Amino acid sequence: MLGTPSRDRVAERRSATRREILDAAWEVARDHGLAQITLRDVAQRVAMRAPSLYSHFDSKNAIYDAMFADAWTECLAVMRATADKIPNDARAAIRLYSRTFFDFAVSDLARHQLMNQRTIPGFEPSPEAYAPAVEALDDLHAHLARYGVTRQEDVDLSIALVGGLIDLQLANDPGGDRYSRLLDRVVDMYADNLGLPA
Amino acid sequence: MLGTPSRDRVAERRSATRREILDAAWEVARDHGLAQITLRDVAQRVAMRAPSLYSHFDSKNAIYDAMFADAWTECLAVMRATADKIPNDARAAIRLYSRTFFDFAVSDLARHQLMNQRTIPGFEPSPEAYAPAVEALDDLHAHLARYGVTRQEDVDLSIALVGGLIDLQLANDPGGDRYSRLLDRVVDMYADNLGLPA
DNA sequence: GTCTATACACCGATAGAC
DNA sequence: GTCTATCGGTGTATAGAC
Numbered sequence: 001m002l003g004t005p006s007r008d009r010v011a012e013r014r015s016a017t018r019r020e021i022l023d024a025a026w027e028v029a030r031d032h033g034l035a036q037i038t039l040r041d042v043a044q045r046v047a048m049r050a051p052s053l054y055s056h057f058d059s060k061n062a063i064y065d066a067m068f069a070d071a072w073t074e075c076l077a078v079m080r081a082t083a084d085k086i087p088n089d090a091r092a093a094i095r096l097y098s099r100t101f102f103d104f105a106v107s108d109l110a111r112h113q114l115m116n117q118r119t120i121p122g123f124e125p126s127p128e129a130y131a132p133a134v135e136a137l138d139d140l141h142a143h144l145a146r147y148g149v150t151r152q153e154d155v156d157l158s159i160a161l162v163g164g165l166i167d168l169q170l171a172n173d174p175g176g177d178r179y180s181r182l183l184d185r186v187v188d189m190y191a192d193n194l195g196l197p198a
Numbered sequence: 199m200l201g202t203p204s205r206d207r208v209a210e211r212r213s214a215t216r217r218e219i220l221d222a223a224w225e226v227a228r229d230h231g232l233a234q235i236t237l238r239d240v241a242q243r244v245a246m247r248a249p250s251l252y253s254h255f256d257s258k259n260a261i262y263d264a265m266f267a268d269a270w271t272e273c274l275a276v277m278r279a280t281a282d283k284i285p286n287d288a289r290a291a292i293r294l295y296s297r298t299f300f301d302f303a304v305s306d307l308a309r310h311q312l313m314n315q316r317t318i319p320g321f322e323p324s325p326e327a328y329a330p331a332v333e334a335l336d337d338l339h340a341h342l343a344r345y346g347v348t349r350q351e352d353v354d355l356s357i358a359l360v361g362g363l364i365d366l367q368l369a370n371d372p373g374g375d376r377y378s379r380l381l382d383r384v385v386d387m388y389a390d391n392l393g394l395p396a
Numbered sequence: 397g398t399c400t401a402t403a404c405a406c407c408g409a410t411a412g413a414c
Numbered sequence: 415g416t417c418t419a420t421c422g423g424t425g426t427a428t429a430g431a432c
Binding site: 208212249 | 397
Binding site: 121157168188192 | 233317319354355358360365366380383384386388390
């Protein structure tokens with residue numbers, strides 16, 4: 001069948017177009033803010049009209065959903081990339097793990113708002129988009145378990161401690177280190193409280 | 199001047215109308231979410247048309263601004279109402295202070311989003327609206343100073359610790375106590391780290 | 397002064413031609 | 415699959431009634 005592209009080629013082109021749209025959406029989010037994304041603005045950056053986006057995404061929230069999956073997939077990759085550099089010492093290990101997540105979160109405000117805050121009015125991530133986030137959480141549990149930290153409330157606490165610093169860093173000193181430099185201290189407080197060896 | 203209300207009466211009526219509009223706005227925020235406030239919805243609850251609100255507020259953001267001042271003024275009042283119940287013991291005092299703020303924040307999601315997060319797209323509080331927030335922060339500094347906690351980074355840390363728990367409580371277990379019950383433990387971690395007497 | 401009526405520009409979303 | 419046209423909704427501005 002001359003001139004008829006294979007089914008794979010078609011699927012590949014569709015997937016590439018989806019990727020271009022998502023990249024454009026991230027661009028808009030970083031330029032004007034996550035909540036300020038408009039379909040017309042995204043469409044313009046991929047040389048389309050706004051309604052054409054509906055051929056690739058069911059709704060604006062579906063774009064947010066794919067971006068949510070994007071963000072947590074990348075986070076998972078970053079966290080696992082440091083997994084083999086993790087030292088044996090428990091405190092040093094938790095410090096590195098926390099620092100990696102902190103730096104990842106703080107380096108992109110729009111991404112952090114999408115991943116960790118409920119800043120978009122009607123948006124709730126779908127179970128599929130949530131999957132990599134659950135995977136990252138499972139990794140955290142496994143990571144802490146290596147040092148004997150297995151109680152749910154202890155894991156909850158570690159998330160609260162790091163999250164509190166991230167939020168303030170982004171809100172009150174974006175690009176600075178006012179709260180970033182408190183991270184190691186907080187991890188040590190945490191380790192002390194759990195009775196981990198100094 | 200029979201039938202001509204005094205200047206005071208007029209100002210009083212205007213102020214009362216402003217109050218009614220703000221109360222209606224809070225109602226909408228709690229019913230549908232802070233970002234879902236629409237002028238038409240607020241107007242309907244005070245038996246007006248949307249454009250009439252512009253006789254009392256310059257813009258929608260001006261309503262958010264007045265609500266922001268509202269929230270921090272109330273917070274300040276709540277915090278000061280417990281000020282005379284503060285025990286002498288440093289740890290117990292910081293525990294009570296933290297608990298009071300935690301409970302206040304957690305009891306109203308919309309209010310917390312307005313006070314402590316940047317969830318409304320174009321909104322930035324005016325200096326006047328910010329004043330009670332600054333006052334509350336000054337109170338916190340003075341409170342901690344009574345126990346020898348004066349370094350900026352130590353104050354920052356206390357805010358991050360409590361704030362991290364508040365955010366997770368509202369996001370992951372609204373109405374529950376999953377993170378609330380970790381608050382005293384966090385305060386003790388903090389006190390230990392600062393070397394406060396046990 | 398206060399409110400209404402009307403209008404504008406923009407948004408997400410849909411219908412239908414090609 | 416992409417387009418044009420359009421719909422109901424939003425915040426906002428203004429002219430004019432009372």
